[in-house]
Ligand SMILES: NC(=O)c1ccc[n+]([C@@H]2O[C@H](COP(=O)([O-])OP(=O)(O)OC[C@H]3O[C@@H](n4cnc5c(N)ncnc54)[C@H](O)[C@@H]3O)[C@@H](O)[C@H]2O)c1
């Protein structure tokens with residue numbers, strides 16, 4: 001039987017630990033906040049991130065990274081993307097030799113423009129064959145009620161992907177393997193940026209044509225970036241591409257979409273940040289994605305205006321005019 005350590009007692013870390021445990025993989029959750037760790041051990045519930053969801057008895061929680069890692073075959077990472085490097089440097093000495101590192105995170109690192117699996121390989125000094133990614137349309141509030149969902153388990157090593165698939169596959173959580181780690185990670189990270197744009201448009205009162213256009217042209221941006229970074233284009237038609245884009249851009253449960261919607265309604269950035277209690281990865285990742293695009297000379301106009309609105313004082317109205325007044329182009333340029 002495999003064992004897992006899950007780092008992060010937020011929404012997705014707690015829920016994925018529940019998935020692993022129900023699939024027969026006992027999990028130890030690491031959390032930095034003792035009150036949440038104690039509540040999980042004493043009440044079988046995470047009161048802040050997953051209130052009302054009873055956690056399986058095979059989940060334990062701890063604030064000690066060494067205790068969490070003890071005997072783990074899978075080390076699952078579910079902290080905000082921009083905190084991964086610093087945290088992993090602290091956790092690294094405790095990683096069991098041979099353990100597979102699994103990223104649940106959907107972001108690109110500021111400053112380095114690295115995907116999360118690249119950060120993991122670099123900091124933990126493990127080969128990419130030992131690093132996997134789980135991504136797809138996985139809105140936590142639905143999963144917490146055990147509503148059916150599906151995800152992609154990506155790893156360059158197919159045997160590792162299948163092992164992880166076995167460890168987290170459930171009647172209500174269906175997983176597919178895919179060797180295209182680059183495409184799976186780009187799909188998950190950039191859809192958050194597009195969801196911000198869709199949210200802004202919704203907040204402005206714009207309708208379904210605009211939403212469909214932003215989602216479709218957003219997918220074109222993901223595909224163009226993926227083309228230069230070596231992703232398999234088919235991945236973007238799958239769960240980690242279109243699937244996650246649809247879920248995130250259309251659901252009121254999405255933190256990224258809601259963040260954008262609040263901006264589109266006219267709230268200030270400070271007000272929106274104060275109203276956002278959980279991680280909305282697109283807010284920081286839009287900047288690293290834009291930097292990555294510029295490095296590789298890839299046009300990402302939606303990402304550009306998202307950075308403008310979120311970070312540079314551009315109004316939603318100015319963003320709309322900029323996008324609509326671009327030079328006419330063939331639909332499939334850059335792919
Ligand atoms: N929630 C979802 O629906 C969902 C689904 C799929 C993927 N994801 C991805 O999973 C990752 C984690 O998101 P989440 O939804 O669990 O976020 P969250 O905001 O619910 O939880 C984040 C957790 O990280 C902890 N944390 C915050 N700053 C930290 C730091 N500096 N060091 C250590 N821990 C820190 C918080 O205390 C919390 O436990 C993100 O990349 C997100 O995009 C989330």
Ligand SMILES: O=P(O)(O)OC[C@H](O)CO
Nearest residue numbers: 136137138139254255256
């Ligand atoms: O709530 P969001 O916007 O972070 O999206 C959550 C998941 O990534 C959806 O798959």
